[in-house]
Amino acid sequence: MISRHTVHHSRTTPNPTNNFKCLQWNARGLTKAKLEEFRQFLSLVKPEIILLSETHWKKSFYVKFKAYHILKKNRPNRSGGGVAILINKQLSFTPLPLTPHDTVEAIGVSILSRSNSKIDFISAYVPKGDCEMADVAEIFNRPNPAVIGGDFNGHHDMWESNATANKAGKTIFETILNSQDICLITPNDLGTRIDPASGKISTIDLTMTSSELATSATISIGPSLGSDHLPIFLTLNTTPARISRQPPKWIINENKWADWNHLLDTALIELKFSEIQNPEAATTAFMTGLNGENEKCFKKSNPSRARNSEPSRPWWNAECNTLVKNARIALKNWCKSPTSLHLRTEWKKAEALKKRHIIKAKKEAWSSFISNLGPQDQPRLWTFTKSMLGKGSNLSPDGPLISNNNTTINSPKEKADLFLDRFSSVYPANLPTNDHFYATINSNITSTTHNILNDPITPEELERSLPKSKSKADPPTTPIQHPIYEIPFPSTVEGINRATPPKTRQESRGPFIVPPNLTHFMPLQDHGKSNRKPPTLVPRVQEQNQ
Known part of the structure; x- marks a missing residue:
C-alpha cells in the first residue's frame, strides 16, 4: 500500500515538442446548439483526445465529426448518462474491453505511441455518487500507462477544501491509495462545476494518470460551453504514433x-x-x-506534420461569437455574486439567446443557399452540403478566387480560359530535344507490327477511363474549341487510334510539345450550344509528345 502523500498534483511544464493535448468535459447533453458550439470550439483548440461524459445520446441519435473517430457507450435502459471518446483520425488506437457495471459508466481506448508502447484513455461517469471500490479498481488498475478522467460525483477534502466526503469520494480516495501507479493530478479546488441554482463551485470532475505521465502533465480549466461543468485541458509530455491519410507529395x-x-x-x-x-x-x-x-x-512533403482538425462551421458568424462571449461574461458576473437573482437571470437569458441564434444561423444558412439554387448548381450544392457536415475546408462552391491583373476571377469557365492562355505557350527554351524518344515513338507509330502506340483503343479501356471524367457521355464528335488544339473525335470507339496525334496549328513549324507541368487539358463547355459536350480528357496527348 502506498502512502497518502503519493497522491499528488503535478504542474510541471512538459517538453513543448511533445505536447499531447487532451480535453475532458461533462457535456450534460451534447445535442442541438450545444453540439454546434462544441464543434466550433474543437476547431479552435484542436485536442487530440476528448473524454466526454453525460452525452445523453440515444441509440437513434447519429453524430459524426470530420477529424475524430467516435467510441461511445449510451445508457441502454433509461435516458441521461452516456460516455464517449473522440480520437483524432491520425492516431492509431484499439478499444479497451471494460466490464460494464451499474455504478460506473466507462469506455476506453488504447493509443499507440512512437515507441510502440500504449497509453490507455478512459472516460468515466459515476451517476449517483455511489460506486463500489471493485468497480473503480478495475478501471484504475491498468497494465499500460493510463489517463482516467470523468465526472465521479465524488467529494473529498483531498481535492476539495472543506468538503464533506461522500461514498464516491471515499471510494476513489481509497482506490488511489491502494493503486500501485495511479496519481490524482486534479489541483485542489480546481472548480469544475458551477451549480446552476446556487452558483456554488465544486470539484467533482477528476483526472488521474500513471506516475510516469503525472510528473510532466499540466491541467487547466477552459471556458463555459453551455454545461454546468467546465471543460478541462490536459497536456501530456508524450508523442503518439500518427498515421497519415495523405501520401507524401x-x-x-x-x-x-x-x-x-x-x-x-x-x-x-x-x-x-x-x-x-x-x-x-x-x-x-x-x-x-x-x-x-x-x-x-x-x-x-511530410504528411505527418499536418494536423487533422475539425473545420469551423461555415455559417458561424460574428454574432455567434459575440453571443457566446456575452454568455460567458454573464456567467462570470453571476459567480462573483451568486446570491444576486438579477445576475442569474441575465446569465440564463444570455444562454437562451445564444442557443436560439446558433440554431437560427444554421437554418438561415440552409434556407438562403437553397433559395438561390439553380438548375446548374449541382456541384455547388454538394460542396456546400459537405461544408455544413464538416467535410472539406473550401467553403466556396467554385473553389478559391484567382486574381489576374487586378481582376477577380471565380467562374470555372474563366479560370479554364486563363489556365490555357497562360500555359499553352509556356515551354522552357533550354530543355533539350528528345531526339532519341521522338524517333522511337515515330517508328512505333508507323510500324506495321502491333504495339502500344498503334493499337486501337479498346472499348474496355474507354470504359475504365469514363468514371474518371465529369461526364459519362459518349465520345464527342466536335473539336475542342481553343486556339492551341483542334482535335476531331471519330464517331465510333473503334475509330480512335493511339497513333492519331492531336492536330495543332503549329504543324508547319514542327511537332507541338506539351510542357511537363501541363498534364491535363480541361476544355470549356460551349454554353451557347447545349448539344456540344466537349471531352474532359485529351487521350494520351502527353504520352505521344513525351
Missing part, C-alpha cells in the same frame, strides 16, 4: 525543370527504356528513373 521547383528533364532522359537511356517490351518491366524501369531523378531535384 513532391514539392516541385520550377527552376529545376531543365535539369530534371535532362537527368531523366539520361537515366531512361541508361536503363534502355525504349527497348523494353514487357509492360510491367517498362513501368518498373520508368518509375525507377523517375523517382531517382525526383529525389535529386525536388523535395518531398
Whole structure:
C-alpha cells in the first residue's frame, strides 16, 4: 500500500515538442446548439483526445465529426448518462474491453505511441455518487500507462477544501491509495462545476494518470460551453504514433525543370527504356528513373506534420461569437455574486439567446443557399452540403478566387480560359530535344507490327477511363474549341487510334510539345450550344509528345 502523500498534483511544464493535448468535459447533453458550439470550439483548440461524459445520446441519435473517430457507450435502459471518446483520425488506437457495471459508466481506448508502447484513455461517469471500490479498481488498475478522467460525483477534502466526503469520494480516495501507479493530478479546488441554482463551485470532475505521465502533465480549466461543468485541458509530455491519410507529395521547383528533364532522359537511356517490351518491366524501369531523378531535384512533403482538425462551421458568424462571449461574461458576473437573482437571470437569458441564434444561423444558412439554387448548381450544392457536415475546408462552391491583373476571377469557365492562355505557350527554351524518344515513338507509330502506340483503343479501356471524367457521355464528335488544339473525335470507339496525334496549328513549324507541368487539358463547355459536350480528357496527348 502506498502512502497518502503519493497522491499528488503535478504542474510541471512538459517538453513543448511533445505536447499531447487532451480535453475532458461533462457535456450534460451534447445535442442541438450545444453540439454546434462544441464543434466550433474543437476547431479552435484542436485536442487530440476528448473524454466526454453525460452525452445523453440515444441509440437513434447519429453524430459524426470530420477529424475524430467516435467510441461511445449510451445508457441502454433509461435516458441521461452516456460516455464517449473522440480520437483524432491520425492516431492509431484499439478499444479497451471494460466490464460494464451499474455504478460506473466507462469506455476506453488504447493509443499507440512512437515507441510502440500504449497509453490507455478512459472516460468515466459515476451517476449517483455511489460506486463500489471493485468497480473503480478495475478501471484504475491498468497494465499500460493510463489517463482516467470523468465526472465521479465524488467529494473529498483531498481535492476539495472543506468538503464533506461522500461514498464516491471515499471510494476513489481509497482506490488511489491502494493503486500501485495511479496519481490524482486534479489541483485542489480546481472548480469544475458551477451549480446552476446556487452558483456554488465544486470539484467533482477528476483526472488521474500513471506516475510516469503525472510528473510532466499540466491541467487547466477552459471556458463555459453551455454545461454546468467546465471543460478541462490536459497536456501530456508524450508523442503518439500518427498515421497519415495523405501520401507524401513532391514539392516541385520550377527552376529545376531543365535539369530534371535532362537527368531523366539520361537515366531512361541508361536503363534502355525504349527497348523494353514487357509492360510491367517498362513501368518498373520508368518509375525507377523517375523517382531517382525526383529525389535529386525536388523535395518531398511530410504528411505527418499536418494536423487533422475539425473545420469551423461555415455559417458561424460574428454574432455567434459575440453571443457566446456575452454568455460567458454573464456567467462570470453571476459567480462573483451568486446570491444576486438579477445576475442569474441575465446569465440564463444570455444562454437562451445564444442557443436560439446558433440554431437560427444554421437554418438561415440552409434556407438562403437553397433559395438561390439553380438548375446548374449541382456541384455547388454538394460542396456546400459537405461544408455544413464538416467535410472539406473550401467553403466556396467554385473553389478559391484567382486574381489576374487586378481582376477577380471565380467562374470555372474563366479560370479554364486563363489556365490555357497562360500555359499553352509556356515551354522552357533550354530543355533539350528528345531526339532519341521522338524517333522511337515515330517508328512505333508507323510500324506495321502491333504495339502500344498503334493499337486501337479498346472499348474496355474507354470504359475504365469514363468514371474518371465529369461526364459519362459518349465520345464527342466536335473539336475542342481553343486556339492551341483542334482535335476531331471519330464517331465510333473503334475509330480512335493511339497513333492519331492531336492536330495543332503549329504543324508547319514542327511537332507541338506539351510542357511537363501541363498534364491535363480541361476544355470549356460551349454554353451557347447545349448539344456540344466537349471531352474532359485529351487521350494520351502527353504520352505521344513525351
